[in-house]
Amino acid sequence: MFNIRRYDVEAETVKVTPTEPSTPGISASDRLAKLNARLTKNKGASSNSSSNIATNTPHTEPHARSIPSSKSTSHTRFDGSGKNGSRNSTSTGEGISYKRSREYEEAREAREEAKKHGKKWEKRAKELNDSDLIPNDVRLAMKAEVEAAAVTPKVSESTSLEQEDEKSQDGDDDHDDDEDMQKDNQDSKSKDQGVAASEEGGLGPLFTDEAAVDAALADLALVPLPSFETKEISAVERERAKSMGIPDWLANPTQIEPETNTSIDAAMFGFSPRLIKQCRKAGIEECFAVQTAVIPVLMRARHLGDIRKPPGDLCVSAPTGSGKTLAYVLPIIEILSQRVVTRLRALVVLPTRDLCIQVKETFETFVKGTDLKIATSTGQNSFAHEQSILVGDTHSSGGTVLGGHSRVDILITTPGRLIDHIKSTPNFTLQHLRFLVIDEADRLLNQSFQDWLYHILNAIHPSPDRKLLGADGSNAIQIKRDKHGFPIHDAIAPGFLSSFFELPESDVEDPKALSVQKLLFSATLTRNPAKIASLQLSDPQYVAVQEGGQDGDEKQKYTTPAGLTEHMIVCDTSEKPLMVLHLLHHLQVRSALCFTKSVESAHRLYKLIQLYEKNRTAVPTSASSATATVMAATAGRMDGVEKEKNANDNGAESDSDSSDSDSDSSSSSSSSDDDNDTSGSSDEEAAEESDVEMKHADASTEKAKAKQNSSADQDNSTMEVDSPSDIVPPPTSSSEAIIVAEYSSDLPKSKRQAILRAFNQGEIHLLICSDLISRGMDLSPVSVVINYDSPVYMKKYIHRVGRTARAGKTGTAYSLVEMQEARHFKEMISKAGHWDKIGRIKVKEQEIKDLVPGYTKALAGLKDVLVSSAKAGKKSARRQQYSSSNNNNNNNNSNSNK
Numbered sequence: 005m006f007n008i009r010r011y012d013v014e015a016e017t018v019k020v021t022p023t024e025p026s027t028p029g030i031s032a033s034d035r036l037a038k039l040n041a042r043l044t045k046n047k048g049a050s051s052n053s054s055s056n057i058a059t060n061t062p063h064t065e066p067h068a069r070s071i072p073s074s075k076s077t078s079h080t081r082f083d084g085s086g087k088n089g090s091r092n093s094t095s096t097g098e099g100i101s102y103k104r105s106r107e108y109e110e111a112r113e114a115r116e117e118a119k120k121h122g123k124k125w126e127k128r129a130k131e132l133n134d135s136d137l138i139p140n141d142v143r144l145a146m147k148a149e150v151e152a153a154a155v156t157p158k159v160s161e162s163t164s165l166e167q168e169d170e171k172s173q174d175g176d177d178d179h180d181d182d183e184d185m186q187k188d189n190q191d192s193k194s195k196d197q198g199v200a201a202s203e204e205g206g207l208g209p210l211f212t213d214e215a216a217v218d219a220a221l222a223d224l225a226l227v228p229l230p231s232f233e234t235k236e237i238s239a240v241e242r243e244r245a246k247s248m249g250i251p252d253w254l255a256n257p258t259q260i261e262p263e264t265n266t267s268i269d270a271a272m273f274g275f276s277p278r279l280i281k282q283c284r285k286a287g288i289e290e291c292f293a294v295q296t297a298v299i300p301v302l303m304r305a306r307h308l309g310d311i312r313k314p315p316g317d318l319c320v321s322a323p324t325g326s327g328k329t330l331a332y333v334l335p336i337i338e339i340l341s342q343r344v345v346t347r348l349r350a351l352v353v354l355p356t357r358d359l360c361i362q363v364k365e366t367f368e369t370f371v372k373g374t375d376l377k378i379a380t381s382t383g384q385n386s387f388a389h390e391q392s393i394l395v396g397d398t399h400s401s402g403g404t405v406l407g408g409h410s411r412v413d414i415l416i417t418t419p420g421r422l423i424d425h426i427k428s429t430p431n432f433t434l435q436h437l438r439f440l441v442i443d444e445a446d447r448l449l450n451q452s453f454q455d456w457l458y459h460i461l462n463a464i465h466p467s468p469d470r471k472l473l474g475a476d477g478s479n480a481i482q483i484k485r486d487k488h489g490f491p492i493h494d495a496i497a498p499g500f501l502s503s504f505f506e507l508p509e510s511d512v513e514d515p516k517a518l519s520v521q522k523l524l525f526s527a528t529l530t531r532n533p534a535k536i537a538s539l540q541l542s543d544p545q546y547v548a549v550q551e552g553g554q555d556g557d558e559k560q561k562y563t564t565p566a567g568l569t570e571h572m573i574v575c576d577t578s579e580k581p582l583m584v585l586h587l588l589h590h591l592q593v594r595s596a597l598c599f600t601k602s603v604e605s606a607h608r609l610y611k612l613i614q615l616y617e618k619n620r621t622a623v624p625t626s627a628s629s630a631t632a633t634v635m636a637a638t639a640g641r642m643d644g645v646e647k648e649k650n651a652n653d654n655g656a657e658s659d660s661d662s663s664d665s666d667s668d669s670s671s672s673s674s675s676s677d678d679d680n681d682t683s684g685s686s687d688e689e690a691a692e693e694s695d696v697e698m699k700h701a702d703a704s705t706e707k708a709k710a711k712q713n714s715s716a717d718q719d720n721s722t723m724e725v726d727s728p729s730d731i732v733p734p735p736t737s738s739s740e741a742i743i744v745a746e747y748s749s750d751l752p753k754s755k756r757q758a759i760l761r762a763f764n765q766g767e768i769h770l771l772i773c774s775d776l777i778s779r780g781m782d783l784s785p786v787s788v789v790i791n792y793d794s795p796v797y798m799k800k801y802i803h804r805v806g807r808t809a810r811a812g813k814t815g816t817a818y819s820l821v822e823m824q825e826a827r828h829f830k831e832m833i834s835k836a837g838h839w840d841k842i843g844r845i846k847v848k849e850q851e852i853k854d855l856v857p858g859y860t861k862a863l864a865g866l867k868d869v870l871v872s873s874a875k876a877g878k879k880s881a882r883r884q885q886y887s888s889s890n891n892n893n894n895n896n897n898s899n900s901n902k
């Protein structure tokens with residue numbers, strides 16, 4: 005048996021829950037008796053195979069086994085545990101091999117127990133005969149396919165730690181284990197009420213009755229796995245992937261069509277009534293495709309039944325706005341809601357503070373009715389404040405707690421701030437992690453910032469000195485189990501588990517330590533083998549929500565939302581502001597996000613349009629009094645924002661900005677368009693180019709692009725620019741004031757939030773922004789995205805346009821493409837197999853004629869506005885610098901005091 009060591013687990017000791025009879029109609033004991041009788045018949049057949057297996061192997065649940073389909077090989081069960089459910093499949097040409105199945109392991113365990121505990125064990129085993137430990141999928145597989153099996157009979161309760169206490173009393177009772185087993189089987193047989201007698205020989209179906217199978221499923225609350233049609237990639241693609249070093253699982257994703265929705269009522273999710281209620285309250289009636297695929301896999305692995313086989317990691321790629329967040333939020337809440345002690349069990353890493361806040365809000369919506377505690381750590385508050393939230397008072401509590409300590413169950417964080425806590429917060433530990441979610445994974449993997457991934461992965465595994473805790477085994481900890489004997493997920497930290505058991509040598513498979521389940525999400529997941537390898541994934545599976553046509557259409561790399569309509573407008577550089585005005589005034593574009601390439605560019609455009617609108621609505625006859633009031637109020641608010649932006653921010657934010665080294669905060673002085681991280685912008689773009697799926701590794705910089713496109717005329721000639729026949733003839737300019745605002749990392753955090761709120765409430769018609777919100781942000785009212793500066797990289801394009809047409813809604817994207825950029829843009833889009841989806845628009849001169857005078861006037865006034873705003877900005881920067889150095893000093897002092 006396991007050599008169990010003591011460990012300081014506080015209140016994690018939980019009693020073994022007595023087994024209970026299952027659903028009416030057929031009791032668990034009846035089923036077990038039948039099963040035992042069935043198994044007994046095959047004892048003869050089993051003896052050979054069992055002799056090949058080393059003894060003293062811990063029990064094992066055949067976790068997330070696939071259920072072989074009797075129909076088409078193209079229908080596979082997706083079990084999150086290996087390619088198309090094949091990793092753990094027990095189905096062979098000869099039927100089911102049980103060498104790793106639970107009952108087999110249990111039987112062997114029982115023999116070991118018998119040796120140790122003799123008669124006492126025998127009695128106990130009989131008492132425990134009520135346990136129904138056969139996993140459902142195995143049972144179903146047996147029902148479907150078993151004709152012959154090699155199984156040693158006897159199912160016993162899995163290792164209870166109470167039994168460890170009995171060990172000393174029982175001594176070495178060297179009973180013949182086979183004899184014990186036989187006797188016990190006879191007892192089981194006597195309980196058999198309907199299945200054939202126990203003679204050696206044939207094996208009929210275990211459960212002929214469908215209802216009994218269903219009852220068994222319900223009883224164990226295991227979630228059936230969805231089955232999806234998978235399309236094999238072509239041989240050419242396979243070869244190509246191989247030559248690039250892309251592992252098979254990554255080259256061959258489980259594909260799900262975007263419209264594969266499932267009712268939230270479906271039993272497959274196994275959600276509690278509480279969570280279903282919260283979903284309904286949030287307006288969720290059905291699960292989207294990505295949720296349909298991912299949730300059952302996570303829910304099924306909730307029990308962590310096999311300590312040698314951790315649940316496989318998942319890499320998930322699904323279009324923007326397809327609901328990836330809930331695909332992990334819902335199962336994490338459901339699984340962790342069973343926890344007894346607060347431990348840090350789920351860590352969600354995101355690239356920006358804004359995203360952390362958004363994801364926290366999502367968790368908070370669904371966590372109601374549970375005890376789970378959620379926190380963010382983004383540098384928004386002071387480091388000491390975050391420490392007190394995460395682990396309590398680190399100063400007065402007196403030293404570190406063995407095994408760490410946590411006041412939160414779920415932490416949502418940016419990588420920089422997380423590393424600060426790993427390094428500098430006493431008692432902060434990741435050793436109890438059950439889930440590590442890396443959202444916007446390709447973005448984060450492109451950031452080598454502070455070696456964040458290395459530090460996280462290191463922190464997940466227990467350090468050797470924490471292994472040997474009270475190693476005498478006399479005071480063994482108790483593992484919380486459910487009524488079926490499965491260890492419950494939170495009984496012990498996965499990362500610690502291997503420390504408690506001396507895992508025996510086995511010729512079945514090498515023992516594995518349980519580890520955190522890593523979940524990666526992105527709309528543009530990287531397939532770069534080096535990046536993927538850095539994650540140290542365990543039995544990973546790649547799930548891709550994408551339209552069919554992988555084979556024969558290998559170019560179709562990214563799926564955009566079905567409701568998205570895309571246009572490009574080819575124009576001169578100087579015409580771009582006019583094009584935005586054209587969209588606003590002639591095409592009545594509202595609720596729009598307009599992306600520029602830099603913070604400065606966003607600011608200039610914002611000022612220009614604001615001036616244009618001010619001039620325009622200042623004409624008394626063109627603005628109703630109501631509109632003028634709104635305009636004045638909003639202008640005041642935005643001016644206020646600007647003033648505050650330029651003024652020094654409050655202490656907490658300054659503090660956090662200075663102390664936080666994470667991707668979000670440190671960029672505030674950056675003028676890059678990807679102002680949300682330090683290294684991300686160039687890294688990401690370079691990475692996209694070098695990404696194996698992007699083989700056109702050219703134009704890695706704006707310079708290269710300009711060089712390539714030096715001949716504007718030539719570019720234009722290669723473009724098929726449509727005639728503007730489909731354009732609605734421009735109406736006369738509306739008198740309605742267009743409310744415009746800017747959003748960038750130059751703004752203080754609180755102002756950013758205020759602007760997002762105003763935008764979400766429809767108070768802002770056009771939000772001009774940098775790429776700070778181009779990824780992940782879920783701003784529900786966005787109906788139009790304008791790429792003012794067209795993105796140079798496809799991934800950026802996908803994320804930007806993905807701010808609209810979310811959650812099944814419709815939306816439109818306009819990309820303003822300068823003449824000299826046209827060729828590159830076309831190439832980029834074509835290489836992604838996306839060119840056909842983009843409508844081309846050419847706006848004629850007379851269409852924008854009426855906008856020119858106002859535009860010229862605004863342009864003339866812009867210089868003065870920018871000069872005064874730059875002066876204010878300089879003052880603010882000086883103040884911020886001063887404040888930062890003060891805060892740094894304070895932080896250093898407080899650290900040295902610790």
Ligand SMILES: Nc1ncnc2c1ncn2[C@@H]1O[C@H](COP(=O)(O)OP(=O)(O)OP(=O)(O)O)[C@@H](O)[C@H]1O
Pocket residue numbers: 287288289290291292295322323324325326327328329330526527779780781782784806810811
């Ligand atoms: N099952 C559902 N039913 C209704 N709405 C949903 C459902 N799932 C998610 N949503 C909504 O869809 C929107 C988009 O979801 P989410 O932000 O998770 O998308 P995403 O796939 O993470 O996008 P991105 O790649 O841009 O980050 C959210 O407003 C969310 O509340």
